[in-house]
Amino acid sequence: MDASEINAITDWLIDGARSAPMPSQMMAQACERMVAAGLPLWRVGVFIRTLHPEIFGRNFIWRQGAPEVEVGTVDFEIQETPEFKRSPLSLVFNRGLEVRGNPDNLADVERFPFLLDLRQEGATDYVAMPLRFLDDTVHAMTLTTKQPGGFSDAQVAALRALTKPLTRITEIITLRRTATTLLDTYVGxxxxxxxxxxxxxxxxxxxxxxxxxxxxxxxxxxxxxxxxxxxxxxxxxxxxxxxxxxxxxxxxxxxxxxxxxxxxxxxxxxxxxxxxxxxxxxxxxxxxxxxxxxxxxxxxxxxxxxxxxxxxxxxxxxxxxxxxxxxxxxxxxxxxxxxxxxxxxxxxxxxxxxxxxxxxxxxxxxxxxxxxxxxxxxxxxxxxxxxxxxxxxxxxxx
Incomplete structure (x- = not known):
């Protein structure tokens, strides 16, 4: 893992990720830069709550080798589904906790059944981290790897450090989108x-x-x-x-x-x-x-x-x-x-x-x-x- 590259990613995010004007582009470039810096990412998800009359949140999913970031939305009913209640994201959103799961660990799979799906795809480690905005609302990022043995302690520490500037730029993008959504909702x-x-x-x-x-x-x-x-x-x-x-x-x-x-x-x-x-x-x-x-x-x-x-x-x-x-x-x-x-x-x-x-x-x-x-x-x-x-x-x- 290259510490200077990690610092360069931090500087790039703090400067506004200017080479990636769209949210999906920013996420794709951030993930590609992290992989180039030695962080063995296979799949990254960012989940943002929205201020929208019909949409609970938006999700951005990056996969290594995929042609583009997958963007989707979920409605408010998702909060009542058994799948969400038994997912790490429920703990992140509701309690602001960092959650880690090992797809090869039976106790983790029993606690979070979706880890079985990740294991079948070859994943070896999963971490869900809170992205806490300045208004104290909690959003989430998930990071998955196929590296044998999972993420190292140093790699998890680097990912935690990168969530700080990533949270700030995500908040800025979210606030601009929220303003646009509210104006669209109330004035057209x-x-x-x-x-x-x-x-x-x-x-x-x-x-x-x-x-x-x-x-x-x-x-x-x-x-x-x-x-x-x-x-x-x-x-x-x-x-x-x-x-x-x-x-x-x-x-x-x-x-x-x-x-x-x-x-x-x-x-x-x-x-x-x-x-x-x-x-x-x-x-x-x-x-x-x-x-x-x-x-x-x-x-x-x-x-x-x-x-x-x-x-x-x-x-x-x-x-x-x-x-x-x-x-x-x-x-x-x-x-x-x-x-x-x-x-x-x-x-x-x-x-x-x-x-x-x-x-x-x-x-x-x-x-x-x-x-x-x-x-x-x-x-x-x-x-x-x-x-x-x-x-x-x-x-x-x-």
Missing amino acids: NRAGERIMGGQIRRGHTDTMQAVIWLSDLRGFTALSDRLPAETVVEILNHYFDCQVASIRAHGGEVLKFMGDGLLAVFPIDEYIGDANHVCARVLEAARESRCSVDALAFPIGEAIERFRFGVALHVGNILYGNIGGGNRLDFTCIGPAVNLAARLEKIAGRMGRTVVASEGFVRACGADWNELGEFPIAGFSTAQRVYGLADEAPVVMA
Whole structure:
């Protein structure tokens, strides 16, 4: 084992592992450098808890000779599985302990059954080490070797020493990813990218052409009045699921949930001039959402609650950016086009329609529409033509 090479790896990590800008690249290079320094690694795993509404953690697995680092995720249910409860990672995460296991030792295999799988692959030693972040949360790294007799004491000591700078750079990478994830979760992907890129001052705005999607749940006020608040929240979550997946799959970004309302935008590339293509995808998302909401059945006691929603579609220029007061800002969109979409959504409700659109959207979309009439719109000098899908009949709400 070359002490100078170990020191060089430490310096490289402390300097930010600049030759490896991606997490998987950093891990691959770190492992390859450790092997070159005389540490007999066969398999290395790094397991990081995440701050994500659906994902408990991410894992990065390096294997000697593999073409790339394997990256995966696990959900929150893993904590309740027998496999996790009987694994060294459970002790690392829950108690911050370093755990070592010998695949050839019967007592170790009985305590940690997964060591039998490692023995069948030729492993001779396994160490799980805690990676403790500055906020005292514990993450983990596992190190496995095929060296006869396992790791030497000096090799384990060197690995322990390397976990310190490795923990710091892993924490930095994790914090940046967490910030990105939180922004994506709460303000949307495109808005999150702009905020991370430094667009954080009030008044930082851009003008862009986009399709605007404004929807709400029909009869929500009455629903809220007769059902417990917890049930209403659960219904809303299922209801929004019916739309968000389709919106994102067709190139849209959800900007805001407003009670039972949803505001989304589908940017149009002004240089490509793809308004027709974007509008067609938006209409497809609206049709999919309509089917999903129609199929939504929520049991309440012995009854089954069914739902309807309405969505207004309009295309126009919007002002997109930071608006607010003091140091409390909201990344949203405003403008006459948004106001028109909001008015169209109200008209959809009055007419018992699910999907309505402006004249501008219909011209760009080219699907089969029926004109529903001209309507005076507050704030607009002329009446606006409103259209409904030809394959949709109005429904009178009870």
